[in-house]
Every structure is written in C-alpha cells, then in structure tokens.
Amino acid sequence: MKSYLIFNLNNKFISSRNTNLLHDFFTQFNISESLKNSILVRVNAEMNFELSVSELQQLELAASEKIDELVADANFDPFKERLRRLYPLQYSADPFIWKGLTYYLYIKTNLIDSQISEIRSFLAHIKEFTNQNQPMKYTFKN
Numbered sequence: 697m698k699s700y701l702i703f704n705l706n707n708k709f710i711s712s713r714n715t716n717l718l719h720d721f722f723t724q725f726n727i728s729e730s731l732k733n734s735i736l737v738r739v740n741a742e743m744n745f746e747l748s749v750s751e752l753q754q755l756e757l758a759a760s761e762k763i764d765e766l767v768a769d770a771n772f773d774p775f776k777e778r779l780r781r782l783y784p785l786q787y788s789a790d791p792f793i794w795k796g797l798t799y800y801l802y803i804k805t806n807l808i809d810s811q812i813s814e815i816r817s818f819l820a821h822i823k824e825f826t827n828q829n830q831p832m833k834y835t836f837k838n
Contacts, residue, residue: 698742700834702821710821715739718834721814725758742838746831756822759815766815767794772808774799792816 700718702711713721722735731754738745747755767774779787780800790801792812801809825832 699837700739701837702832702834704821704824705828705830711817712837715742721818724811725755725762727754727758738834742836744833744835746833748831749826749829752822752826752832756819756826759819759822763794763812763815763819766808766812767799769808772812773806776800776802 697714699712699714701709704710719736719739722732722739725732731751735747735751766772773779774797776787779802786804787800787802790803790813792799792801799812801813803810803813821832
C-alpha cells in the first residue's frame, strides 16, 4: 500500500497515512486554493516532500478552525455525561481541553470524535515543528 511516513525532529516515527487518506485529510481544511493544490500535487506525486514552516502556520490556523467547527456540530456529544456515567472507563479516558472547555472523545465509534482526535494530534506535531522553525517531512513508502 502506498503511504507516507512522518517522523518527528528526533527522527522518531509519529504517523503513517496511505496516499488517499492523506489527500482527504488536507482537503478538509479551509486554506487557500493555491496552498491546497500545492500540497495535493506533492501528495499525488508519490515522492518525499516537505511542508514549510509558513505552510504549517497556515495549516495550524485552518486545523484550529476545523476543530471549532467540529465541536459546534450538532452530531457531536461533547460531554458524554450519560455515557460517562454508564461506562466511565471507556468514555472518560480521553478528555480533550479546547479553549478552556473539557470535552470527552471516544474515537472507536464516533466519527466526529475521531476527526477531532486526528486534527488534535496534527496540531501538536505542527507546533513541534514550527517551534523549532523546521519543515515537516513526509517520506513516501511504496
């Protein structure tokens, strides 16, 4: 399966995505068409590529906006109060603090929770790279 591997600044593996999922991941963000097309061309080329610090900063803003959109979605159960009472181990295990509020995610069965978790992880990686003024490198694996 064709995929991209991502490593942190210490060269430790942090993520892997097949090319289709990576393509879909970047299309969900509200970024300029030129940036979106530029990223998608690199993904579709099936070669190693980098996201520059400038691109990461734009993606950071777009990812934050996407999380805002997801936590406001009518299908998102942010606090899972009933479920946390019934199944405390499963539904209290992944608290997520966003803009001062604590939400609870359960990624196994909730699509929105899964999307939030995925974007939250991406944001953490973006911050790691931008704080060190380094590009994020994607390594193609056939």
